[in-house]
Amino acid sequence: MNLKRPGDTCWSSHYGALVNLIHMFSSVIDVIETIIEDGLYFNQRVEANILIGLLQTFQSMFDLHLMKGVLGISNELSQALQRKDQDIVNAMKLVDISKQHLQVMRDDGWNSLLEEITYFSAFNKQKLIRLAQFYPSDFSMVQVSFLDNQCETYIHDMRSTEEFSALKGIGQLAEKMVEMKKDVSYPLVYSSVTLALILLVATTTVERAFF
Template identity: 60%
Template sequence: MEKYFKRKLPLESEVTLLVSSTKKKFLEFNVKSLVANPGQRPKISNYDPNDRDEVRRAYLQKGPCQPREHDFSQIYFGTSLRRFNADWFDEFDNWLEYSISKDAAFCLCCYLMKPDGASGDAFLKEDFSNWKKKERLQTHVGNHDSAHNQARRKCEALMKQKQHIEVIFQKHSDQAKRDYRTHLTATIECITFLLRQGLILKENACAFYVHCFAHQLQLALVVVAKKQVEIALLFNLLASLCNIVGASCKRKDMLCESQMQKTIVALQNGDVSSGRGLNKKTTLKRASDTRWGSHYGTILSLISIFSSVVEVFEVIEEDENNPEQRAEACQLLNHIQSFEFVFNLHLMKIILGVTNELSQALQRNDQDIINAMTLVKVSKQQLQSIRDDGWSSLLNEVSLFCDSHNILAPNMNDIFVTQGRSRRKIQKVSNLHHF
């Protein structure tokens, strides 16, 4: 019918009314009026497009909202009470936020940089409050190209905008741009070549490729160590100890209180020295396969506060209302108060002590492949020396530790008793031969 009738044009007043009704009203930007509580903030899209980067910079300069001294409320998940753990701020310090009013966690990077309507986990959609699923925090971080890491990189680029590649590129002349593009292409080709060289290490012993010396060392140590069943069990037990103590603020307070009382007694008896920087508060450090030296730190912390850890687990075994947790505490006590656990603990302390020094040296920014090869060679010589001549000192150290903590040490000449296997199928060897 449109071809038979001429379309009527809208009046000027109607056009003006339509434009005014569809025009969106934006929030005014004022640094002093920025909402700190992540559960009450307006969306970034509510600000004028010309002000949004300034809003983002202001929030990034203030940092994430982390009320560390707040008494976090407990809620039931099934039959267990759970709550937000302030230690998570240390583990995810540059993005994790907490809203007291909503009792929920938020991600600062994703709030600032995620597009409207983006799909993803609870952080991208709104907030997170499932405190029994702490692993969701790491899941949110994800891999290198995850939504969170993309948002994080955008935040970093925003704070370094004058150094950002796009800004620099716009300032250069056409010839400089062509030169830069040629240089960048050559760099990528070199990196690709080195990556391919790294793939033939097994076939050619002279081919070397190192992406990050210390990170490669950490991953290699963890993989090799866990191939030994006893050491894999050691790391599993260490993780269980950290999880059980770290899951409750009450237990962490018990551990700190017990260690403080022992330190006071030791100072009064003259067993330890006093001074600035000495006898600091120590707690169990959580290990991570990808965190440099974390396993070594966990082992050192457990050795230094071993008796306090035993006391905490004895309290859990006796007073905990949950029978499953009491049983788990009893099982862990039996494991950690065994000679084999203490032996493996001190053995890995010595080995990781050598590799930790190597890791610290490899983390230097000016490290190169030649020095790295030399450092690895020296560390291998140290480990071989420990293997050849370190047995007596290790056994003496383990025996002293067992004596001071009332742990029964076996006679090295007796037959080793294997737990959990048929003894008819196991070759009989002495404890000395086994250890």
């Protein structure tokens, strides 16, 4: 699996690049961290440090998953318009379908998008630790230190366990951890995941109260 070259300008290439980036995100972060630690040049290390900070912000996660969703909806239409033997009837049908799908995403897709981002971020050790630090009543300083090491083992376990590869949403992640007794193996990680799930539900409830 490779990232697409910037010179590939068709929409399907952009969509493929975003999907690949999401699947390879942890590896991309690992490479950037290696550059920060072992880069030959100072400017290279500085740029890598800035880049990793930008990539791990909520705004970047939101933009990445939003664009994947939008381009995924219009991917079939994009491919149809690029074919030489264009079928206008089917192409126009795909235009209508894409518009309808985008409207559904606009009206009802924000909660699922937020859940997807939260689930995606849960694989990031620093984000889990930062979340725990915000809640000292739930995580003592000693537990936060333990969480740092526990996350390393948890992430390796997750990446090597096929049952976790097809999960969609942090709710399914929490359920699967209980089902496979990972909540017992990684109690601090599980507490962080459930805390993130509670915050997600609370945020959605507050939003519904105002809109």
